[in-house]
Amino acid sequence: MIPAKFDYKKVSSVKEAVDLLDEYGYDAKILSGGHSLIPAMKLRLNRPEILVDISGIHGMDSITEDGNEIVIGANCTHSAIVNSELINSELDILAQTAKCIGDVQVRNRGTIGGSLAHADPSADYPATVLACDAKIEVEGKNGKRTIAATDFFQGIFTTALEDDEIITAVRFPKVTNGNYQKFFQSASRFAVVGVAVVKEGGSVKVGITGVSDTPYRATAVENAYSGNTGEAADHAVDGVEVMSDHFADAEYRSHLAKVFVKRALEA
């Protein structure tokens, strides 16, 4: 399978990328690892006129500590996250999440910025980004802004990013007590259900992916949580339209969501 023809431009600065997005609008796509985009282009689900390769932008693959936060460049691969000492010691839940994405080859190429911008409803990171209350740093022709995780995901493959904006980094608070639990789609290894739980004192924050067409904070679980995990987990899909496909219908998916929320709360 060969994608439709496109032009390719490798840029060396965010500004250069933003200028091209501004010029080409919807016909331009950002290329980082390409592990969501290239398969979609081969299947002709996506036919951009130009690919803007941001993988060479200096410093966009760094992982740094900034006070009580960890700042992860958008071009960081899943492998870089899995292997980062800083993330393993200060943000272990993200290493856990990255470790169960795809397979080793995919993790060696796919990036956190690319995954978040693509917003696949079964991607792993969104659950963790939501549960951690991370902030997405973006840059566009009108400058920089920061988007709260809870405002970022807007629907299937849809985010709060404007056409001329790219993700430059993701800013996480340090998290000492968090975990990610996942039921794998056995062939694709995407999440049929993915649940991230962050515990702080007596309260919890719960992010869920794979269940609805938009990843969400399970506020009903958070409100019901008081140590009785089973009871709280029963609220995993309250008010949510649950996805259904040939692999997991809505009833089964709802059941899995409750089971995995319970596991994540108890882990």
Added chain:
Amino acid sequence: MNISITVNGKVYSHDVEPRMSLAQYLREVLDLTGTHIGCDTTGCGACTITLDGNAVKSCTLLAVQADGCEVTTIEGMANGHAMHPIQEAFKENHGLQCGFCTPGMVMTAADILKNNPNPTEEEIRHGLEGNFCRCTGYHNIVKSIRHAAEKING
């Protein structure tokens, strides 16, 4: 677009279309047909090569993205006529039946052993999650990689 890639230690320069995958480039331009294309959608791992030392699926990489990089394919594993210890181990442990997945398995095994010279069976199986063998020869593939680790570690 003009690209320059080092493949198995040799530098190649070609003018390629941006839409050409690295797998296609290796097979059709360089005639290195040991890299197989199976699913062509990042699932099966038959096209696995190493890019700057890391295992990647070359069907999901544009040749232009590999510009300036170092690639090793299955053809680059042997030292002249002497097989790489991983290749030897596959031969000795019946780690292949039809052989279609084998180049990808060997290249992924190289990545596993590079990062973890003495992996457990479980770690090997975790490392092979992105490689399919439809002869279902996994048992002997895992055995081969264990054996290769022993050979390399002496």
